[in-house]
Amino acid sequence: MTARRWLPGAGLRGHRDRLGRVGRDIVEVRPHGDAHFVALRAAVSTSVPLVVLGLAGRLDLSMYAAFGAFTALYGRNHVHVPRLRMQLRLGALLTLVVGAGVLVGVSPHRAWLAVPLAALLASGCTLLSERQDWHPPGALFPVFAFTACASLASRPRDVVVALAVAGASAAFAVVVGNVGAFWRRRHVPRRERSGPRPPTHRPVQVRRFPRSGVAVLLAGALATGVGIGHPYWAMVSAVVPLVARDFSAQLVRGTQRVIGTFLGLAVTGVLLALDPSAWVVIALIVALQTGAELLIGRNYALALTCVTPLALLALHLASGGSDPWELVVDRGVETVIGVVIGLGVGFLARPSAREIIGRRGLPG
Template identity: 25%
Template sequence: MNERSGTRVHPLPLKGVFRLGRWGDIWHKHALSAVVALAVPDLILLAMGRLDLAVYTSAGAMCALYAHGLPYRARARALLGVILGMIASVGVALTAAALTRFAVVLVVVSAVLAALHKVACDATRIGPPGNLIFTFMAAACAFVPQRLAEVPFHLALAAVGAVIAWLVCMAPAIVRPDGPQRIAVARALEAVVRLPRAGADTAVATAVDADGDVGANTGANTGTDSGTDSGAVLRARHAAAAAVNAAWHTILLVPPSPDRGALERLLVHAEEFLATGAVADADRFAGWAADLRRNRPLPETDLTEAEAAELAGVAVERAAWGGRPGLLSAFHPSSPLFPIGVRVAAGSALAGLVSMAAGVGHPYWAIVTAAAVFQANATLSWQRALQRVLGNLAGLLLFVVLLPISRIGQLALVLLVLLLQFATEALITRNYWLGTVCVTPMALLLTEFPGYQPAGQMITDRWLDTCVGVAAGLLGCLLVTNRRTADRIDAALGRVAAAQDRAERLPEAGPAGPGEAFQARSLLVAALVELREATEIAAGEWWRDTPPEERIARAERRGHRTLARLAEPVRDRVGSRPVGG
């Protein structure tokens, strides 16, 4: 590691790039929603003999992949925003395709749209699959020959697909109207339960170290309060704090009701557990989480509704503590997201132009590949590039296997695409490369909806576009550095300091009530989550200003000590009562 003028050059890692993670807990909801939303218009168009129009209905139908973590009232609004963004993007792409067949112009239009998609999705935190679906559909439409008079009809088809997607995503509200908020709270409970498990694993690892070096060294690197916490403990603590924080944001989107009050009481206990790590409560919390996921009656806790309202009501203030700009301000040149948008635009344009110069028949594949590479920092982008290459290579082999089946008839073609869409949503939660194994043949089969294409040429084009897109994406990440990550760390440190000062002033005014203590703790948790996220993003840049590591470690150490102290008023108040449920 070299150091010059306060900057460091970091190697890009290979470790863990292809490791498989756990299954996503609601992957089936994304998968089923997308399959149903795609199947309805595809089968209708197949019956009409107009499967060539499926690209337009698919643009709207793919909106069904979004907003599954939001409560239904908020989901309805979020999906409307997704739909409007999708139709606007497709409208621009189709208009460009109708006005010119000059490929350079279409590449530039697609690249600019890709940058807008990236910034907008990051600013709104819409969540997976993020900007990629918008970019894929818009870039594909930009390279479909159009007449200007056809654009309104094709946009109407996209709107029909979007309406189907909206209805599919909202349909579960009839059966389980409180499902999303239950799952959010269950995730928070499960995350805090993993805290003592991580601590136990660290204790075992430290015990078997004959020289005692583990316990002596890890605390200095993590900045935790014990001096013996490992990186696993720090990651578990951050994951738990982030899950609790996300659950509060979800709950605050739900109108006040007795059920919301019951969920708030569970989160109050999760906050306490997060601060104290009370091992004796782990089984109880795991049981509560299981009850929430299985749609059983809401568990009763040892807080009354009035007490929980006093504690949980102050979480509204925490919701205002956001680390990212709003949608409009995200596009300002001073925004921390602006360099990311520049990266995407430059890398995507370069990928499309090189692909076009190489004579590849589908340059939009290179644009989408480059856009897919760009992540929050250079390290994540490097890992995504490697995953994309491996997944596409395996996907091309799968396409060769599936090709004879797809040529049986158009019904077989449609069914294969739907099956691959379902498999993509299932596997991508394990690792991105595994999902890409299914995405690649699906993208190739979609090009055959208007008619069969030469298989050899498609395979060659796809592989060349993958290589070109990955190379251009990485080049954009390496050349367009995001030095504003340091500013985000400074802002996050300021929030932690403000929350810390507020917490330390409580004893000066006399014994803090549970509402005051919980309010101070809530704001401090949110600030620590933002600091950890900002630090990890900055740490992933290959060329960056030297971060204030000691200051970060000191802030996190003090913050977690304060969290434990602030939990005492709640523990003293509720500890004497029996626990229900």
């Protein structure tokens, strides 16, 4: 295959072949890659904090616990000390962004204040993800945690509560995520252990972290300006395509985001129509979290059929009497807005033909 086929300005045949590959990648279902271990850790890390809050009668704090539990999702390709380090870093980061989001929620101008701050957060987290080889990569979870918390009206004393709940949930997720490594050190002979995954040091592409911030800024400003009720969905969706490094992969990711979201909204509609109790919602959240982790490495669109109802049910659980159908509509509209803006930024920021040739050492 020649390089010219992939360069901006390639001929009609090259674009047609590329679109064909994009279409195949959208529907491809990859091997599970031992995802059941990650799914089990995520299920335990999510269920225990929610059950504790349910027994305490404080499900209004469940959103903070859920964001702290996101810590369990990191480091699935790492073991032993590298996983512990990554989860400690991300657990601390997620706790801090939850607290920062609640602090922004104290302001009556929280809707507009959250937009530029989320853009800065997206840029910074993208840079950290590049340098520290986060897995899953990118700024999606920190941006989601910050913007969702910032969207709710808060009081100053809520900041301490949010930090405590998110921090405890994150700490529990770190324990769950590393108990297997501890058990292996105690019970498995050293010669039979698999060694730790060596850290990966990837070159940081300078163009990658500013474009995440620009996409979040544009998506958040548009959704907030139009007056859609939950603009954080647009900001989160704008980040999703930009996790990928080239525009073809971004197009795959963005398309999967839209398709999977609308399939997930259909699932959400069915679940909401059943009017489940709070305890049934908790059970559904745990089951959906498990399903999401089983599918995320196989096909992103399929995973979103679980992720979408998971997120909406968790927000509905935390918000009490809010209209769940408003959440459904806003999620669909803002996902399209965010993905379109993310893809637009990715397309405009893609490397030129000259840069690609120079990077590959190809003759001009």
